[in-house]
Amino acid sequence: MNRGDAPDRVRENYRRFCAAIGADMGNIVCASQVHGDTVRTVTAADLGIGLDEPEPWQADGLVTDIPGVTLAVYSADCLPILLYDPVRRVVGAVHAGWRGTALGIAAKAVERMVDCYGCDRLDILAAVGPGISKCCFETHEDVPNAMTEAMGAAALSSIEVLPTGKFHVDLEGLNAKRLESAGLDPDHIAVSADCTCCLPEKYWSHRYTHGEGEPGGDDRNRLGASMPLDKPACRRKRRRLGSIPPVSRPVARVGVSFRNMNSRKD
Secondary structure, three states, X not given: OOOOOOHHHHHHHHHHHHHHHOOOHHXXXXXXXXXXXXXXXXXXXXXXOOOOOOOOOEOOEEXXXXXXXXXXXXXXXXXXXXXXXXXXXXXXXXXXXXXXXHHOHHHHHHHHHHHHHOOOHHHOEEEEOOEOOOOOOEEOOHHHHHHHHHHHHXXXXXXXXXXXXXXXXXXXXXXXXXXXXXXXXXXXXXXXXXXXXXXXXXXXXXXXXXXXXXXXOOOOOOEEEEEEOOOOOOOOOHHHHHHOOOOHHHHXXXXXXXXXXXXXXX
């Protein structure tokens, strides 16, 4: 609501989105994202902040165990990463660009889930949503240098040197490694195959559009990913997790991506 677009259009898009996923619009929580590594625990006092009021705090990760809350993060080529512990019933939502990836924001969200809610790392399911992929993420040396400084040799397989002297960097692969290093079962990590820059008809990409909005809008378009935590109907036992295909677990109900949240009106 606070990104410069017509409030009635934004509210209508939120209404449609929440209706599609069965979420309460008044229980959406988001934050002012700054490409950092702060992960905030969300309480009942935070409900609805970020829609009608300016976000009172900066964070690129949110975690909660409050039923009915929907955590939201926004991106425009950066990665949305959604986390879910079906045993403790805890959810997390992370915004990870290259800076956040180097800072280990995804792993820090896992640590918050463990420290604050007693989650078992082996129960946590992760979905790395659509973002700019290695094929399109061409960078100067600052990005690969940040990755190798943070992750050492483990980052090298996700970095390709180009004949031009620039680099292609695989943010999805790097974040999957971060999650594995944080203790998640690799079978519990689902990574979207979609590249936002390759699929402009499906996603809005800052790099593809050079930051320009659609006609009648502005340059503030965003993709969004949400993590709603339903009120519990039953608790699954840990031994049953292995019977569910890994990709369907994190993605089927708790993760939704959508295009051009702010100014799009159809």
